[in-house]
Amino acid sequence: MDVLTPDAALVLAERHWRIHGDISALPSYADQNFRIRTEHGEYVLKVAHPSWSRLDLELENLAMMTLAEREPTLQWPRVQLAVDGEHLLTLPVAGQPCQVRVLSFVPGTTYADVIGALSPTQREALHESLGSAVGLLTRGLQDFRHPAADRQHDWNLMRLPALLGEVDHIDDAELRAIVRARASAFCAQLPQWQAQLPITVLHNDANDLNVIVADDGAGGQQVRAVIDFGDMCTSFRLADLAIACTYAMQHEADPVACARTIIRGYLAQCPLLRIELEQLPAFILARLCHSVLMATRTHREQPDNPFVLVSQQGVRTLLRQLADVDHDAIVGPFLEPSHD
Numbered sequence: 001m002d003v004l005t006p007d008a009a010l011v012l013a014e015r016h017w018r019i020h021g022d023i024s025a026l027p028s029y030a031d032q033n034f035r036i037r038t039e040h041g042e043y044v045l046k047v048a049h050p051s052w053s054r055l056d057l058e059l060e061n062l063a064m065m066t067l068a069e070r071e072p073t074l075q076w077p078r079v080q081l082a083v084d085g086e087h088l089l090t091l092p093v094a095g096q097p098c099q100v101r102v103l104s105f106v107p108g109t110t111y112a113d114v115i116g117a118l119s120p121t122q123r124e125a126l127h128e129s130l131g132s133a134v135g136l137l138t139r140g141l142q143d144f145r146h147p148a149a150d151r152q153h154d155w156n157l158m159r160l161p162a163l164l165g166e167v168d169h170i171d172d173a174e175l176r177a178i179v180r181a182r183a184s185a186f187c188a189q190l191p192q193w194q195a196q197l198p199i200t201v202l203h204n205d206a207n208d209l210n211v212i213v214a215d216d217g218a219g220g221q222q223v224r225a226v227i228d229f230g231d232m233c234t235s236f237r238l239a240d241l242a243i244a245c246t247y248a249m250q251h252e253a254d255p256v257a258c259a260r261t262i263i264r265g266y267l268a269q270c271p272l273l274r275i276e277l278e279q280l281p282a283f284i285l286a287r288l289c290h291s292v293l294m295a296t297r298t299h300r301e302q303p304d305n306p307f308v309l310v311s312q313q314g315v316r317t318l319l320r321q322l323a324d325v326d327h328d329a330i331v332g333p334f335l336e337p338s339h340d
Contacts, residue, residue, distance in 0.1 A: 003094035004047055009034045013045050016082045016089055017102050035105055042105035043080060047098050054088065057099050059148035060229040061087045063141060063201070064103070071140035074133055075212075075225040078104035106225045112208035114221050115251045122220040126213065127248060127258050131265025133223040134206050134244045138237060139270040141201050149201045153233040154294065156204070157242075157286055158194070161187045163293040170296050175316055178323045183289040186282055197276055198237040205231040206244040208251070238276045241266050242283035246291075249284075250314035255321060259284070259330045267334065277331050281322075284330070288319040 006023045013019040013036055021038035023045075032047040048057055065087070067076045079087045080102040091100045111130070118126060152159065160183060167183065170176040206226050216222040245262050249255035263280070266272075292315060299308045328335075 055148040059146045067140040071136045108212040108214040111211035114213045127261035128265035129222040131262035135266040135269030149234045156233045166293040166296045182285045186286040200237045208247040246287045291315045
């Protein structure tokens with residue numbers, strides 16, 4: 001979808017948001033995004049692909065507005081109201097109606113680009129900062145509701161059973177056995193967990209490219225924001241922490257220590273039930289299996305796309321590592337001592 005020139009996008013920004021400045025196009029998979037630099041700050045004008053429903057985008061905007069109000073210590077993308085007071089406009093673009101909105105631009109660097117250059121001490125501080133940020137994300141969205149969050153989303157862990165048929169198509173026999181065992185066990189537990197574990201509206205994609213990091217003023221880095229709310233859904237409260245762990249752990253020689261530090265930062269902001277903590281390792285494994293199965297399906301549908309499996313290297317390596325790790329290694333320190 002490349003139908004709007006930067007000049008035409010700037011006309012929309014000026015007419016409907018009174019925003020003037022230097023504009024440049026940003027890369028995007030299906031939408032059109034433009035960065036606008038002004039004297040008063042930077043913004044992103046987002047033109048959604050026509051396939052996006054207004055309700056889906058309203059969900060994202062209202063979640064960001066809720067987080068900005070409830071958890072202002074992080075720099076969530078701020079939704080900019082148009083001159084008519086609306087946060088989402090339906091405007092004609094190349095002869096078809098498109099949903100258009102403007103967000104503040106969050107300055108910084110992605111977690112993925114920063115983590116490799118940090119010392120062990122700086123890494124640990126960033127891991128704790130990541131946990132804290134995701135804890136604020138969970139805390140800020142508690143009690144948040146929107147009808148679009150109940151949509152059927154491929155990346156919702158509750159939908160993992162729909163992917164089990166892909167297990168037979170995993171090319172690596174050892175990995176296939178791991179995924180079959182772990183994903184099947186998770187799916188068997190789903191009905192019980194749906195009755196026992198808290199369910200809420202999730203961001204659902206705190207990956208290392210959606211976490212924005214900035215200098216902490218002392219030579220290290222801290223998480224400034226979590227961006228990209230396009231995968232939001234209603235699922236287990238525990239899932240956002242599990243997802244953040246699965247991506248951060250892929251960068252570490254000691255993924256268990258990494259996860260523990262993230263959990264520590266998270267729990268300082270958002271306590272979990274004991275039963276949730278007990279199931280966190282299973283959720284981390286399930287998210288890794290989910291990623292393998294989604295990539296396997298995509299590779300079958302797009303066999304000439306080499307990127308699909310290349311991006312899986314970290315996922316598959318971590319899944320093999322964790323398959324042999326004791327269940328309590330990650331969460332044991334956070335559980336109350338058991339009494340015989």
